[in-house]
Amino acid sequence: MANINENYLKLPGSYLFAEIAHRVAAYKEAHADADIIRLGIGDVTLPLPRVSIDAMHRAVDEMAEPATFRGYGPEQGYDFLIEAIRETNYRRRGISIDADEIFVSDGSKSDCGNIQEIFGTDCRVAVTDPVYPVYLDTNVMAGRTGALGADGRFAGVTYLPCTAENNFTPTLPTERVDMIYLCCPNNPTGTTLSRAALADWVAYARKNDAVILFDAAYAAYITEEDVPRSIYEIDGAKEVAIEFRSFSKTAGFTGTRCGYTVVPKALTGRAADGTRHPFNALWNRRHTTKFNGTAYIIQRAAAAIYTEEGQREIRDMIAYYMENARMIREGLAAVGLEAYGGINAPYIWLRTPDGMRSWDFFDKLLHEAHIVGTPGTGFGPCGEGYFRLTAFNSHENTARAVARFAQLK
Amino acid sequence: MANINENYLKLPGSYLFAEIAHRVAAYKEAHADADIIRLGIGDVTLPLPRVSIDAMHRAVDEMAEPATFRGYGPEQGYDFLIEAIRETNYRRRGISIDADEIFVSDGSKSDCGNIQEIFGTDCRVAVTDPVYPVYLDTNVMAGRTGALGADGRFAGVTYLPCTAENNFTPTLPTERVDMIYLCCPNNPTGTTLSRAALADWVAYARKNDAVILFDAAYAAYITEEDVPRSIYEIDGAKEVAIEFRSFSKTAGFTGTRCGYTVVPKALTGRAADGTRHPFNALWNRRHTTKFNGTAYIIQRAAAAIYTEEGQREIRDMIAYYMENARMIREGLAAVGLEAYGGINAPYIWLRTPDGMRSWDFFDKLLHEAHIVGTPGTGFGPCGEGYFRLTAFNSHENTARAVARFAQLK
Numbered sequence: 001m002a003n004i005n006e007n008y009l010k011l012p013g014s015y016l017f018a019e020i021a022h023r024v025a026a027y028k029e030a031h032a033d034a035d036i037i038r039l040g041i042g043d044v045t046l047p048l049p050r051v052s053i054d055a056m057h058r059a060v061d062e063m064a065e066p067a068t069f070r071g072y073g074p075e076q077g078y079d080f081l082i083e084a085i086r087e088t089n090y091r092r093r094g095i096s097i098d099a100d101e102i103f104v105s106d107g108s109k110s111d112c113g114n115i116q117e118i119f120g121t122d123c124r125v126a127v128t129d130p131v132y133p134v135y136l137d138t139n140v141m142a143g144r145t146g147a148l149g150a151d152g153r154f155a156g157v158t159y160l161p162c163t164a165e166n167n168f169t170p171t172l173p174t175e176r177v178d179m180i181y182l183c184c185p186n187n188p189t190g191t192t193l194s195r196a197a198l199a200d201w202v203a204y205a206r207k208n209d210a211v212i213l214f215d216a217a218y219a220a221y222i223t224e225e226d227v228p229r230s231i232y233e234i235d236g237a238k239e240v241a242i243e244f245r246s247f248s249k250t251a252g253f254t255g256t257r258c259g260y261t262v263v264p265k266a267l268t269g270r271a272a273d274g275t276r277h278p279f280n281a282l283w284n285r286r287h288t289t290k291f292n293g294t295a296y297i298i299q300r301a302a303a304a305i306y307t308e309e310g311q312r313e314i315r316d317m318i319a320y321y322m323e324n325a326r327m328i329r330e331g332l333a334a335v336g337l338e339a340y341g342g343i344n345a346p347y348i349w350l351r352t353p354d355g356m357r358s359w360d361f362f363d364k365l366l367h368e369a370h371i372v373g374t375p376g377t378g379f380g381p382c383g384e385g386y387f388r389l390t391a392f393n394s395h396e397n398t399a400r401a402v403a404r405f406a407q408l409k
Numbered sequence: 410m411a412n413i414n415e416n417y418l419k420l421p422g423s424y425l426f427a428e429i430a431h432r433v434a435a436y437k438e439a440h441a442d443a444d445i446i447r448l449g450i451g452d453v454t455l456p457l458p459r460v461s462i463d464a465m466h467r468a469v470d471e472m473a474e475p476a477t478f479r480g481y482g483p484e485q486g487y488d489f490l491i492e493a494i495r496e497t498n499y500r501r502r503g504i505s506i507d508a509d510e511i512f513v514s515d516g517s518k519s520d521c522g523n524i525q526e527i528f529g530t531d532c533r534v535a536v537t538d539p540v541y542p543v544y545l546d547t548n549v550m551a552g553r554t555g556a557l558g559a560d561g562r563f564a565g566v567t568y569l570p571c572t573a574e575n576n577f578t579p580t581l582p583t584e585r586v587d588m589i590y591l592c593c594p595n596n597p598t599g600t601t602l603s604r605a606a607l608a609d610w611v612a613y614a615r616k617n618d619a620v621i622l623f624d625a626a627y628a629a630y631i632t633e634e635d636v637p638r639s640i641y642e643i644d645g646a647k648e649v650a651i652e653f654r655s656f657s658k659t660a661g662f663t664g665t666r667c668g669y670t671v672v673p674k675a676l677t678g679r680a681a682d683g684t685r686h687p688f689n690a691l692w693n694r695r696h697t698t699k700f701n702g703t704a705y706i707i708q709r710a711a712a713a714i715y716t717e718e719g720q721r722e723i724r725d726m727i728a729y730y731m732e733n734a735r736m737i738r739e740g741l742a743a744v745g746l747e748a749y750g751g752i753n754a755p756y757i758w759l760r761t762p763d764g765m766r767s768w769d770f771f772d773k774l775l776h777e778a779h780i781v782g783t784p785g786t787g788f789g790p791c792g793e794g795y796f797r798l799t800a801f802n803s804h805e806n807t808a809r810a811v812a813r814f815a816q817l818k
Contacts, residue, residue: 046475
């Protein structure tokens with residue numbers, strides 16, 4: 001009798017983007033000439049960096065010749081990419097990461113979703129609210145939660161509210177938690193944790209034998225000097241943190257798929273008999289058993305961004321999006337709307353006017369300004385009364401959208 | 410207190426290929442001029458098909474322009490690839506598979522490893538012995554087994570011996586099993602199940618509400634007309650089977666990474682309350698939550714093999730390897746060694762002479778003929794007394810290796 005994994009039945013449908021599509025389609029049907037601008041997308045729009053294009057053409061040609069063809073590569077990634085990551089993202093910032101602490105993958109979503117497998121199912125999970133849904137859903141699937149309550153929260157999970165009232169900085173929990181997901185810069189709020197706040201979390205994890213799962217997918221968007229790019233900038237973090245990095249938003253790889261995860265060898269977890277075991281060895285086993293490496297061609301594309309020319313190209317690409325973020329942020333301020341983020345991240349998190357509910361504001365923005373965004377409640381109960389706009393559209397469309405903000409007053 | 414997933418501690422180290430490398434290195438150190446030929450590799454050596462190279466160059470160029478750039482694609486794969494798969498691999502063989510029953514991935518190893526997540530942890534697993542280790546190891550990690558015994562077998566798993574005595578056709582189990590992994594054509598034995606044997610397994614699964622996890626990664630190597638290319642050629646299989654397919658050996662994609670899994674909507678599993686749930690919906694949820702699609706460029710490379718020219722190219726590629734298989738098979742027969750496989754698969758599974766142990770034969774072959782193969786025990790206890798040779802080296806090296814077989818007499 002083949003039984004299913006019943007934990008899946010606890011998950012509600014993922015209706016957020018389907019519901020958005022439905023409402024937009026209905027509006028367009030009734031108003032065929034409405035010129036709708038999308039500031040809801042979380043996907044990049046600029047083409048890949050030229051260095052990555054050139055690197056891929058070369059790599060494709062290598063795959064066409066017997067002498068240079070590449071079959072199975074190391075599951076953990078090729079040395080040329082791992083060394084480029086170590087040098088640019090860590091060594092230059094004074095952080096020493098060993099080559100065998102880096103695991104190249106097909107993207108951060110996979111890694112963020114799979115990482116929980118190496119933890120015991122009895123671990124208690126803490127997530128921020130609002131949150132990127134993958135952290136939570138994958139733990140529901142693994143059986144680390146109870147049922148979904150009427151309040152939109154799963155039993156057995158510690159939710160860490162992040163709102164304007166606490167400056168989007170989660171408060172340290174009073175109950176014991178074992179796995180703590182932190183996304184910084186944050187999706188969806190676009191805000192960051194200060195060095196001091198992050199140090200508090202590292203201290204908490206050290207004291208409580210907890211592990212921080214640190215998603216730094218948007219690290220390349222940080223503009224303020226005092227915001228940590230990596231959790232390993234905090235002393236003692238290597239004993240308590242795993243870090244996820246992605247090329248998706250850094251270099252436009254959302255449809256090209258590459259990321260990596262850092263699992264320091266100093267990070268250990270506990271077995272029932274009290275013995276300690278390095279998570280690095282567990283993740284290595286997971287990665288080599290259930291994954292067969294990222295395509296050689298893609299790894300060449302990723303490595304290319306670490307050249308001088310590549311770094312310049314991705315800086316320009318990110319600056320383009322961040323100029324959009326500035327326009328949106330300032331445009332919202334000009335009409336008296338309270339907004340957060342958009343300085344170290346491509347997301348702007350605005351508070352809806354007059355305590356309007358997120359979905360009502362979605363309709364208002366669509367109907368009155370022909371702008372599509374994302375209701376904050378899609379990311380958790382604490383997102384109610386908030387709304388996400390993204391900086392990934394063109395300058396021109398972003399400017400036109402900003403000009404329409406005035407109609408919201 | 411962050412506890413680890415203790416199931417990982419049940420896994421022995423994966424020493425097979427490390428031990429082979431060690432023994433070869435030691436021999437070379439002592440015999441610097443030995444001309445060693447490797448017939449142990451399970452990796453392709455011919456370059457990618459020209460159609461895939463051309464398709465990738467075009468796709469890379471698309472990624473360089475804003476108008477044709479592709480960001481996130483559908484997690485399940487692009488229609489152009491799914492339609493090509495449906496048409497060539499199924500419709501032309503009289504099998505109707507819906508588009509939303511096909512899930513494109515970064516390769517079969519990931520899918521074979523991840524599929525068990527949608528099953529209850531109380532399901533009993535059956536694997537053949539010998540076996541591709543991923544099926545077993547991923548179930549160990551998920552807690553579906555007990556400890557590893559002194560006999561090399563995990564408690565709580567049903568092992569299905571496959572030896573020359575039963576023509577490498579596993580006998581239907583007498584105890585209840587829920588998840589049955591079948592690999593056909595088989596790695597490592599190179600043998601296939603007859604249509605009748607496969608029909609018996611489908612009937613067993615239907616009667617016992619079990620699910621067959623059918624790995625058809627080597628289907629493209631089948632030369633005999635009466636061997637099923639897909640389990641769905643068997644009536645009633647859609648209610649009881651999931652099928653895995655790969656571009657790795659089919660088209661040389663071991664370092665390019667693409668595969669797909671078919672989960673028919675008619676296949677359901679049971680919840681504790683007796684309700685039935687389609688595995689298709691569960692896998693869709695898993696795939697969209699923990700995976701973000703295969704790179705657009707790679708999907709274009711995969712789709713290209715379904716053109717007329719692409720089909721011709723992969724036929725030629727496979728014929729090249731299968732000519733090696735023929736040489737090895739006939740060469741072994743000529744010196745009186747009993748060998749199996751090599752007709753519908755790139756693997757030859759030979760019985761060691763005089764009941765020699767697999768590792769002893771490894772040493773004999775290395776020392777006396779300077780040929781490297783893989784000891785059968787690396788794939789399970791029933792592999793003892795067997796040895797795997799592969800057809801992926803060049804014609805020239807394969808012919809030279811075959812000429813040395815005579816020295817083994």
